[in-house]
Amino acid sequence: MGQQVTSIPSGAEGIKELVALAHQARGVEIVNLIAPPGLEGVPEAIPVAIHHGTTPALNSVASLFEAYRDHPRRKTGTARALTLTSFIDLVNRHKTADSAVFADTNWEKPGFQAVIDYHGLNAIVEEPSSLAGETAIGTPANLKHRVAYEFPLSNEWKAWTQAHGEWMEQGRFAEFIRDHLAELAAPFDPERIAIEREFETTVASPADLIRLSRGLQVHVESAVKQAVTLESGEGQISWEETHKDHDGKPLKVPGAFLLTVAPFFGGEPVRMPVSLRYRAGGGKVVWSILLYRPDTFVTERVRDDLNRVAKETMLPTFEGSPET
Incomplete structure (x- = not known):
């Protein structure tokens, strides 16, 4: 056909x-x-x-x-480190010449954020004659690849901040001191002099606090006979019962002690003065501790960590937040 x-x-x-x-x-x-x-x-x-x-x-x-792509077109997403060391290692793994680190130094919720694909700074051009100086012209970037470290709080720091300003009965306070002996520090002479001048009282060593906690445990069920403040600024408490502390004398209560604790999990410790207070009334004693300016000490610790990041990553650091 x-x-x-x-x-x-x-x-x-x-x-x-x-x-x-x-x-x-x-x-x-x-x-x-x-x-x-x-x-x-x-x-x-x-x-x-x-x-x-x-x-x-x-x-x-x-x-x-x-649909046939073997790998993503570019790196995106945020990796979250649990320790400062891991943050630094991750940043060093992915950083480029344009990467930058931003820091929120708010002591209550600090955080670091590295923007791996940050805007470039690759040329400098002269300003028009009407404007003085030079202007940096950089290549815009996506700002989609990041590494974050949110300073997770340590259990020890949580315990002390929760106890801050709270009034505790004698037995509970004695147990708290006993449970946290590892975080107490002996003051160096310059620290002791500064704290005694600031608080106008004596500064306890860890051994002093051990003796205090043991003496308080003895008198948990005892009625307070007398509580006075001595000229040194420390307190003195005696009970109705015949036995007192292990020396057979009224307990002396220091007005301050030194705390050494890492605010953040896996982080470096800070040394911080703590004020020790008590109230006597109705035959009972209640106790309270007050951390001395924790914002100052924690912020200083965060800035020290930021300096470490700058040194070990060789990247520029800024206190603030990135554009997006």
Whole structure:
């Protein structure tokens, strides 16, 4: 059976039919679409598919390849470190010449955030003559790849801050001191002199607090006979019962002691004065501890950690937050 041949009329009718057949032709042509001059931050050309036929269309070719991608186009997301050392190691693993570290130094909720793909600083141009100096021109970046460290609080620090300003009965306070002996420190002479001048009282050593806690345990069920403040600033308490402390004398209560505790999990400790107070009344004694300016000591610790980050990552650091 032979091939069927379509005949085309001559003249004007033939031309119309040829045009109609051309419009019905189907096919896809891939061409490069050139970016107009002055359009920054985009490729010079992008591949597009032109669909011919009765309903022509222009489509991106890139979307067809995305389903077959072997790896992401760029690094995105935020890694969260649990220790400062891990934060530094992660930053060093991913950093570029343009990376930067931002720090929130709020003592109640501090945090570090490294922006790996931060804006570049790759050229310096002179200002117009009407403006003095030079201006840095950098390459904008995505700011989508980050490493964060949120300074998780240590259990020891939580215990002391929860006890801060709270009045505790004698037995509970004695147990608290006993349970946290490991966080007590003996003051150095300059510290002792400064604390005694600030608090106008004596400063207890860890051994003094051990003796105090043991003496308090003896008198948990005893009625207070007398509580006085001595000229030294320390207190003195005696009970109705014949036995007193292990020396058979009224207990002497120092007005302050030194605490050494790491505010953050896996972090470095701070040394902080603590004021010790008590109230006697109705035959009972209640106790309270007051951390001395914890905001100052914690903020100093955070800034020391920021200096460590700058030194070990060799990146610029800023107190503040990134743009997005």
